[in-house]
Amino acid sequence: MEFSEVILRPVITEQSMNDLDAKKYTFEVDRRANKNLIKQAVEAMFEGVEVAKVNTINVDGKFKRMGRYGGYTRKYKKAIITLTEASADIQLFADAE
DSSP states (O other): OOHHHHEEEEOOOHHHHHGGGGTEEEEEEOTTOOHHHHHHHHHHHSTTOOEEEEEEEEEOOOEEEETTEEEEOOOEEEEEEEEOTTSOOOOOSOOOO
8 A cells, every 4th residue: 555545634623723823624534444554645645744643533424314314324434643753744725825
């Protein structure tokens, strides 16, 4: 598995935006990826970044209904990456200048 296939997209929620001040970034990752592979992928994809810790969570799909029909949303895995103090920040949003 290549590093570009490990990190799928950033998770943009109110809680994840509050964690940016503590240098914690949340990404949706491939379900087969382990913590070591996630750490290597983040350090390879973003320049000047040093990862201190990786926490992973497997998120189960929620049961949803549309009228009398029911189904589940998709399952996914997310990773909360904590950077070291000396590390550079990850730019999630492009500057509009």
